[in-house]
Amino acid sequence: MSLIKSISGIRGTIGGRTGDGLTPVDIVKFTSAYAAHIRTSAKASANRIKIVIGRDARISGPMVERLVIGTLTGCGVDVIDTGLCTTPGVEMAVTHYGADGGIILTASHNPRQWNALKLLDGQGEFLSAAAGAEILRRAAAEDFDYADVDSLGQVIEHTDFTPLHIAAVLALPLVDVEAVRARKFRVVVDAVNSVGGTAIPALLRELGCDVVCLNCEPTGEFAHNPEPLPEHLGAIAAAVREHSSDLGIVVDPDVDRLALVNEDGTMFGEEYTLVAVADYVLSQSAGEKHTVSNLSSSRALRDITRRHGGEYHAAMVGEVNVVTEMKRVGAVIGGEGNGGIIYPTLHNGRDALVGAALFLTHLAHTGLTMTALRATYPDYHISKNKITLTPDTDVDAILSAMKRHFTAAPGVEKVTDTDGVKIDFADEWVHLRRSNTEPIIRIYAESANRQQADTLANSMIRKIEELS
Numbered sequence: 001m002s003l004i005k006s007i008s009g010i011r012g013t014i015g016g017r018t019g020d021g022l023t024p025v026d027i028v029k030f031t032s033a034y035a036a037h038i039r040t041s042a043k044a045s046a047n048r049i050k051i052v053i054g055r056d057a058r059i060s061g062p063m064v065e066r067l068v069i070g071t072l073t074g075c076g077v078d079v080i081d082t083g084l085c086t087t088p089g090v091e092m093a094v095t096h097y098g099a100d101g102g103i104i105l106t107a108s109h110n111p112r113q114w115n116a117l118k119l120l121d122g123q124g125e126f127l128s129a130a131a132g133a134e135i136l137r138r139a140a141a142e143d144f145d146y147a148d149v150d151s152l153g154q155v156i157e158h159t160d161f162t163p164l165h166i167a168a169v170l171a172l173p174l175v176d177v178e179a180v181r182a183r184k185f186r187v188v189v190d191a192v193n194s195v196g197g198t199a200i201p202a203l204l205r206e207l208g209c210d211v212v213c214l215n216c217e218p219t220g221e222f223a224h225n226p227e228p229l230p231e232h233l234g235a236i237a238a239a240v241r242e243h244s245s246d247l248g249i250v251v252d253p254d255v256d257r258l259a260l261v262n263e264d265g266t267m268f269g270e271e272y273t274l275v276a277v278a279d280y281v282l283s284q285s286a287g288e289k290h291t292v293s294n295l296s297s298s299r300a301l302r303d304i305t306r307r308h309g310g311e312y313h314a315a316m317v318g319e320v321n322v323v324t325e326m327k328r329v330g331a332v333i334g335g336e337g338n339g340g341i342i343y344p345t346l347h348n349g350r351d352a353l354v355g356a357a358l359f360l361t362h363l364a365h366t367g368l369t370m371t372a373l374r375a376t377y378p379d380y381h382i383s384k385n386k387i388t389l390t391p392d393t394d395v396d397a398i399l400s401a402m403k404r405h406f407t408a409a410p411g412v413e414k415v416t417d418t419d420g421v422k423i424d425f426a427d428e429w430v431h432l433r434r435s436n437t438e439p440i441i442r443i444y445a446e447s448a449n450r451q452q453a454d455t456l457a458n459s460m461i462r463k464i465e466e467l468s
Contacts, residue, residue, distance in 0.1 A: 005136055006436040007129055007318045011107055011116035014060045022115055027067045031103070033138035034119055035075035036145070037131065038101045041122070050078045052093045052120075054085030054161070055105035056253045057194040057218035060115045064105050068117070069155060072103075076147030083159035084195050084218060086255035087118065088351035092168065093161050094124035095347070106254035109227040110437065112220065125348050126320040162199050165353060170206060172346060174284055175357045179364040181208030186245040188212040188261070190236040192226045193219045194253035196352065203353050204249075207360060212243050226252055228259035228339060229384070230267045237265035247363075247370050249356055256350035257339040260359070262370040270339040271298040275377055277341050277355055280362035281333040282308035290331040292322055295422050296431045296444045297337030303378045316419035318436055323348045337382070383453035385461065386440040395434050395441060401467040402432060402460075428452065430460050 003012040003019060003026060010030045012022035019026070038049055051072055055061040065081075072079050080097050082090060087104050094102040100122050107114035119127050119135065127135070138144055147153070170177055187209045191197035197216030204211045214236055215223040225232040228250040240248040240261050247268075248261030260268035268276075274293060278301055282289050289310030293301050294317045302312040315325035319340065326334040326344060335342045341355030342348060366373055389395065403421045406412050416422040420433025420442075428447035435442050441464075445457035 004437065004439065005132075007126065007132055007320050009104075009116045009118040009126075011110070011114065011437060013113045014115055015113075024063075024067055027064055027117070028071045029139050029142070030117055030135070031068050031071040032075060032144040032146075033135045034101070034103065034117070035072055035077050036138055036143065037135050038077075039075075041100070048076075048078055049101075050080055050097065050099040052080045052082060052090055052097060052099045052102040053105065054082035054090035054093065054102075056087075057084060057220040058107065058112055058115060058222075058253060059220040061105055061220065064115050064117075068103055068105065073153035073155060074146050075144070075153065076151045077153040079153060079155045081155055081157050081159065082161045083157070084198070085159075085161055086165070086195050086199050086353070088256055088347065088349050088353065089161050089165045089199070091120060091124040091349040092165055092347050093158070094120055094122065096161075096164065097158070104254065108254050108437065109252045109257065111226065112222050123348070125323060128320065128324075162202065165199070166203050166206060168346060169203065169354050169357050172354070172357070174281065174345075174361065175354075176361045176364065177207060180357075180360045183246075183360075183364045184208060184210065185247065185360065185363075186210040186212065186243060188214055188236055188239045188243060188245050188248040189216060190214045190233070190239075190248065190250045191216045191218075191255075192222050192224065192251070192253055193217055194222070194226070194255075196251035196253070196255040199255055199353060200249060200251055200356065203356060207357065209360075212239065212245065214239050222253070228252055228257055228270060233259070233261065233267070236261055237267075241265045251352045255352045258341060258352035258355040258359075259339045260370065262374065264371060266371070268370055268374055271337040271380070271382055272300065272374060272377060273339045273355060273359070274333075274335045274337060274341055275300045275304055276362060276373065277343075277358045278333045279304050279308075279377070280358055280365070281343070282310055285332045288330065290326075290329040292326045292329065292331045292334035294318070294322055294336050295416065295419050296433070296442070298380050298382060298446060299429070300378045300380050301337075317433060319350055321419075380446050380448070381450045381453045382444055382446045383450070383457040385443040385445075385457045386435070386438075387443065387461065387464065389434075389439045389441065398441070398464055398468055399432060402464065405463065405467065428456055430456055432460065432464070
């Protein structure tokens with residue numbers, strides 16, 4: 001398995017030869033290149049620079065963490081080690097501690113054999129494409145130096161950032177702690193044996209919820225596929241029914257994605273996490289109301305934004321692209337249809353903790369059940385599919401052929417090629433793009449019902465096979 005180098009970081013499977021997976025040599029090389037980049041950045045003008053690191057609970061985490069800490073200190077960088085910490089927690093810790101950057105050790109939704117270095121700037125945000133390209137150049141050229149013995153970096157341990165993160169969430173004006181406490185929600189939590197198993201129950205208990213924990217021990221031995229998709233969530237669906245719970249909350253290993261389960265064990269739909277939170281935030285916002293999601297996200301956010309008199313904007317896939325567009329338009333809420341909530345009043349990163357607190361406030365204010373709330377939103381269905389790439393797959397040629405074919409096809413309203421190829425029809429759409437995080441082509445299709453969405457996606461897969 002080759003390394004995947006993208007705006008989502010440096011990612012690969014653990015083991016193998018250098019360049020064939022994420023090996024110790026790769027970890028040292030890319031960490032060194034990142035440290036050199038940060039040292040030359042405008043903010044890091046002082047001789048001593050500080051980098052925050054934190055990791056999810058996957059079993060390769062301690063090994064990767066030791067390599068990264070050793071490399072950074074060898075580069076003369078002081079390390080603020082947050083230990084086991086959520087991705088949004090590390091992002092917030094960068095600005096909280098006045099650091100010059102951050103490295104999150106997590107492969108997010110990928111299975112246990114994967115790990116990654118997610119790289120942050122001094123604002124606690126993912127690096128721009130230009131900065132990422134510069135780090136790749138430095139790594140390839142080995143354009144970095146190490147400190148002499150008198151200039152080695154120091155390690156400062158701050159392994160308790162989650163309470164600070166929770167306190168910041170609870171202090172937000174739109175998080176109505178008393179309203180949520182009054183509802184006394186019973187919530188089942190599935191944290192897939194990672195850091196969410198500590199953070200999410202702690203937040204919910206502060207909100208007065210009765211918490212039932214499922215897979216909350218941060219062992220890194222994921223109880224199921226860690227991507228929070230319906231086909232992986234049978235256990236929590238059964239637990240919600242068994243415990244007569246008001247809802248279920250599911251997070252991925254690094255807690256930047258939030259999926260919800262209805263009181264009857266059905267799925268609220270990860271696309272609708274952002275829709276529901278945006279509905280609440282927009283209802284409480286004055287003045288211009290802008291929202292942003294990526295090109296692979298549901299049209300439901302556009303519809304809800306317009307319902308509140310706001311304007312919706314689409315960005316390329318990737319958190320940094322969504323954040324860039326949110327800043328450009330001054331969005332009050334944004335994110336991705338995979339359950340990623342970005343609430344800029346707190347920080348510019350996907351955050352399941354703030355998503356959960358805002359959602360529970362919304363649910364408490366409405367007085368509705370989960371199924372009743374879901375019924376208030378436009379009913380779209382997304383079919384999410386993928387084609388596994390082989391080393392000789394020419395993805396650019398495939399996407400170019402699809403663009404040429406559909407540009408003049410009957411019934412097509414628009415073809416967008418800023419991020420793969422998105423084909424918009426009057427009542428449905430399909431988006432084809434190379435993944436930033438896996439060696440696959442993603443094929444997402446949205447339509448009025450599941451069968452139509454699956455049919456559209458399958459027709460695109462057949463067309464790709466025909467044109468390849």
